[in-house]
Amino acid sequence: MISERFLNYTVALLILGMALGAWVMDEPFLITLTTKAVILALAGVGLNLALGQGGLISLGHAAFFGLGGYAMGVLASHAQNFTPIMETPFLIEGTNSMPIIWLVAIVVSSFFAFVIGLFSLRTSGVYFIMVTLAFGQMLYYFSISWPAYGGEDGLSIYVRNSFPGLNTLDPIQFFGICFVVLMVVIYGVNRLTHSSFGLALNGARQNAQRIRTVGLNPFKIQLIAFTISGAITGLAGALFADLNRFISPTMFSWQTSGEIMVFIILGGVARLYGPVVGAALFILLEHWLGGLSEFWHIYLGVILLSVVLFARGGLIGALSKKENADA
């Protein structure tokens, strides 16, 4: 058994080593695959804040993933067509600058997370699961029926967006961007976990009544956590769209929500690196099992079922000795 912190560093270095190794061996596909794992991990880190620490079982985080993706798609498509997004009452133009796109993705997805949270957090338990799932589905159908940005077919962006000083079309450079973003977000989430807010948030998950009795408002605390959580997943959506240079309603689908949740359970609920390990594992399984059989989801289902029934705590729980607070 090893300490969780040591395991976390190892995981981060392994991912970095994977990408660098692929770069040295000139395997761009492998770099892209690693980048995909990093981006999905980021989406999972977002959900894990709400789910692992807040105990808010959101089955609608695809909403924020999709919103981040569409923020990128809308801005970049207008930039590529040289048409403004709107002219009245004031002019808004498209852009292909990543930092601006990220900012918009974060603002849009946190706004929606706030509004969805405002409604969903009036409920708890199973209601919360069903309500978040329903709101995710609402945005899914909206993206299908709104024809301006590709509707059901989705929308392609021909050139990857730009980042000052870097060539984003070079796989290893784009990987670098995504990896740094993931590390910065993980650092922030870790600080948050150990802050006053984190103490209250984890306390509210364990016993909301206790939080109320000391004069704090669990609703407010959870709403803020849900909003931050949505913003992180939204940022991941923008990066994911840039990775594929394509957006489609699939980003909003309930399967996407389910998969983000699967990363967390595979890695370990409420573990800092849980979603990272889970997303990496998911990509590995997708790649290996997908090579073995067209119907690899059957195996994925069986593995997931076994983890839930027999190996609670996920991979990190199995490897590291620190007792998870949830166990």
Next chain:
Amino acid sequence: MPDTVLNIQNISKSFGALKASDGVSLDLREGEIHALIGPNGAGKSTLISQIAGKLKPDTGKIDLLGYDVTKLSIAERAKLGLGRTFQISELAMDYTVLENVMLGALGKRGGAFRFFMPVMKDAELRECAQSAIERVGLSHQMHKVTSELSHGQRRQLEVAVALTLEPKVFLMDEPMAGMGAEGSKMLTSFLDNLRQQAPILLVEHDMDAVFALADRISVLVYGKVIATGNVDFIRNHDEVRRAYLGEEAA
């Protein structure tokens, strides 16, 4: 009465046909311990819930420190200065003793909206929490996880969390429940001193503790207060003896 800190005026609460509180009036004065006793099912829990803010009375009014709090939430009442301990522990069970008490210290500070600095290294909060833990005698268990504490220790922890809030009024729901003789004795002498800091409305089944501590006792039967008075008055009250102390007095 200027020194009345908690004033419950004629509150009623029904669940269907059951009148859980039937025109209850009670007050709590500076410096006293006012014990609330009554047989099981007398409506003590319902009354406590209404005072704490978990339930709203159908009719009647509750004043806390001169404010009408009848419509305020649990958190708002806590902020005004109501410190509460629970009959069945309401603690964050995965947290250590210190972490639980830190929550109280956060509440006292008035908000949890600091997102970056490590809370457990906050000297001010930690000092506040540690002194409360010391006062209830849990210093040796400070880093123990709450779910591993005995029932009695959990009660002590509840009191410690309430202490950090420096409440002006304590509302304690059976703090002695599940404690051994030793623990009860210790807590009794602790509460005896605590009334100087803030008055206590005490719901308790342990009659030895009640008779040792209470300045006044109110007896609740079928949702009604049938008598209020000092220990001797209650001991010798005919209706109380019949309704409640019957088996002991016979």
Next chain:
Amino acid sequence: MSTVLIIEQILNGLQFGVMLFLMAAGLTLIFGVMGLINLAHGSLYMVGAFAAAAVAASTGSFLLALAASLAAAAIVGAVVELVVIRRLYDRDHLDQVLATFALILIFSESTRWLFGSFPLFLDVPKALSGTVTLPGGIAYSSYRLMIILVGVAVAIGLFLLISKTRIGMRIRAGENDREMIGALGVDISKLYTLVFALGAALAGLSGALVGAIQSVQVGMGEPVLILAFVVIVIGGIGSIKGALVGALLVGLTDTLGRVMLPLFFANFMEQSSATSVGSSLASMSIYILMAAVLIFKPTGLFGRA
């Protein structure tokens, strides 16, 4: 818009609502009695539809196909309950969500493996393929009318089952107090399997009935499942009455919204943008309905506080 068209759309809304009721009733019963959230309920809907399509293709009998859908879904439901679901009753909701999500993956991919990715077709039986003339001279599809009648019959049957029979008494006891039902000497694990199989059978029937008007394909269950969740949130968890009212509300809102909103926007917009704005809003209408209910009654219209 003509009255005839409106009445026809109202009937379509009722038919849709009745189908949602068959799904939601099982879900809400399973939640009420066992405290389980079951995402794989949509898979049982799909199992029913595939069983019906396969039996109809080999025998040509629609009645046998319906019987097959009930039987297949009930048997698969009972097996799944025995093997997986009963390990989840004591787990938290997160484990239930993930395990039943895993079941969806297994069911969907196994079905794709067995039947392929192409949709199957289940034909409406000849006797019901025409229209009936309703009072007022409205011609309406006999098959859809039959679905409404089946739904009404099932609703009545469920109410009778729960209020009048011994099993119903046990189900009600289980909803109120899980320990008491054990004290009554009822074999809980048998009751749970039975309730789960009953819910599964209703989902399977619903899948078969809808399968004849839409196509039978992998993934058909989940959109309906999510709508059934919306129904339950509106109606209140654990309440059959709530499921019925919620299902009809959702069915009518969705169906009428799709027809009316584009027409409504056409009053002050050009046709093409009215269609897109109207249909986009219509796709969101039931979720807006759900949000509105949450504002006023977070536990649903008939839910216990």
